[in-house]
Amino acid sequence: MPVEQPRPHRHVLPLALSPLPEADLAGYFESLGNPTRLRIVERLAQVKEARVSDVALLLGISQPRMSWHLRLLRRARIVTTKREGREVLCRLDRESIAARLANFSQLLGGAGEPSQESNQKPGVDPAESSSKPLSGPRRERSLPEVIS
Amino acid sequence: MPVEQPRPHRHVLPLALSPLPEADLAGYFESLGNPTRLRIVERLAQVKEARVSDVALLLGISQPRMSWHLRLLRRARIVTTKREGREVLCRLDRESIAARLANFSQLLGGAGEPSQESNQKPGVDPAESSSKPLSGPRRERSLPEVIS
């Protein structure tokens, strides 16, 4: 019987920012899974670089709120920031974004359409996998080329 | 001063399942932004089709918990389910997934890296890069081809 794990409610780190490990795809998607943050990303995709307060003003959000979301986006390596005097400029980390999407692509590339290969019987597969429960080694799939 | 909107806490629909509009990229990413759900997706990517209880057993999660996450994945059009007698088989909706990722790719394709090469095929008229700061005219970008 499965042990179900103690009680790892969601995941730790409420807002303590450790750079978010490379393999944390869920954390990456979680960061993108918020309308406000997605609008920030959308804006940064248009202008390449922008001041924090400019984005906040444009999107009509308060400054602490902007700072909050920017913090999460930074932790997920979706945006990078750079101080410029008393201002802070932020831009998309397109390289990291592409890398994560490539990871996701690799995850999806399991056995989507196995042609006509009759796989295991419906009687479940006890130790079928030799598997890589997560963060699989390497499968060399086609990269997405999502960014221009 | 910006009005900041009343108080739309997060977004409506706690778990009432309406198929989640096509344009809701944030909802899509939010569905992927959970370790348990991502493991379900990973598993379904490997086997193409699987019984609900089999996936739950394999991942070591309780049956109601599996049902909960499956509900969200279904709402986000990430998996589809099909009754087979008293069992329920689920599989990835790879088409929908690709479509969402294409949307995201398009969102990213704003004006990030002007790309020094500027390879314009002869016969194509430029006059295209008039930097539209907001809600730009969605230019067609290359689709990701993330799934095999």
Place this chain on the structure above:
DNA sequence: AGGATGCATAAGGTAGTCTTTATGAAACAA
């Protein structure tokens, strides 16, 4: 120096996610 600007952080509250236990409902088997 004093003040203004730009951003980060603290404190507090509300509402939502995610979990387990318990129950309901439908398809099979006897």
Place this chain on the structure above:
DNA sequence: TTGTTTCATAAAGACTACCTTATGCATCCT
């Protein structure tokens, strides 16, 4: 029919994401 299997749903609780207001802390300007 009764019982078993398979999944969905309800109820309740723990915990956190997210927002606003208020404050702190540099950095510029005069």
